Amino acid sequence: MAWKGRPMATRTMKLKAAGQSLWLDNIQRKELHDGTLQRMMAEDGICGVTSNPTIFMNAVSQSFDYDDQIAVLAKEKKTAAEIYHAVTITDIRDAAKLFLPVYEKTGKKDGFVSIEINPQLAFNIEESVREARDILQEIGLDNIMIKVPATREGISIIRQLTAEGVNVNATLIFSPECCRDVAQAYIAGLEQRLEKGLDISDVHSVASFFISRIDTSVDKLIDTAGESSLRGKAAVSVAKKTFTLYQALFSDPRFLRLKEKGAGAQRLLWASTGTKDPAYSDIKYVEELIVENTVNTLPPKTIAAFRDHGEITTSFESGLADGETVLKSIQAVGIDLDQVYADLQTAGVKAFEKSYLDLLDAISEKGMKLA
8 A cells, every 4th residue: 555655554654544643652852853753753654742750750760861951950959840840841842843744734633742730730720720821831832732630620620721722631531421521621611712702723632541451450350250251341342432422422513513613523542552461462452443533642662563563453433332232241240330430540640640759759869969
């Protein structure tokens, strides 16, 4: 299959032809400047980047790439939190500059770089909104998405930021119900913006649905229940149920009125798509989640695996109705999926906060040595 002058399309590039956007779930300062990321954009069709405190924790603690900047800031007596802020802003701005042509070429649909607000502010609406405004002002580029955990407070933050014209990446979503709340917050924010006579055509959003962690949690309960035939089926089934819900929400007259004014539908983004269970294919959460007008954000290892042996399948849409059936079977053996979803979100918020605090410790330790 020819692809715009290339002899053959890579397997990863074929995801783009299938209507799915491929974003990189990683950021490394060296790869921003040594041509690695540019090569992935050209050869794999990477058209966006997501980051989080865990990613930055690994980048800073496992490389020397940030030492010069940390040393300078430490000598200026900056706190660990101030150094973290400077480090992340630098990388996000550089990545956003790199993806700005993609943002413009795709009509502002792709080319986004996502940055997480301080995880310690996940339950503070006012402080989260203020930090989002400050980040956007400091970076000064349009292709930034602010990541907001979809907690109860986060839903209000998403609505308010959307009303202010901020591009939002709602994160740590594990259930169809949470996705519905996120979508409705996005729609409500657009409605508020439109009521003020403001443009809604330049506001974009994705809802990041965390996939593999669902199977990890549910599989343990399935093993306890002795129902091995249901292993590895929960996550994709929840994704199918959520996708069906999204189709209904964004074809409803309420949103269609906004669409007539130029609004774009919020897109589902499959996150946490690296395979954690070695019993499963290393590209399970790529092949089984290929569907048009969605995003899949993948770590480098999973991108390399799909490039090597991935196949484009239509199993997601052809088996949409199966999702609800599988979930009913899982619940029938006594598994409380609602509790699983709630526990996963709580654990996710705590994990990001821990990564943030661990990163501050690592920066503080490096700063003392380098200064």
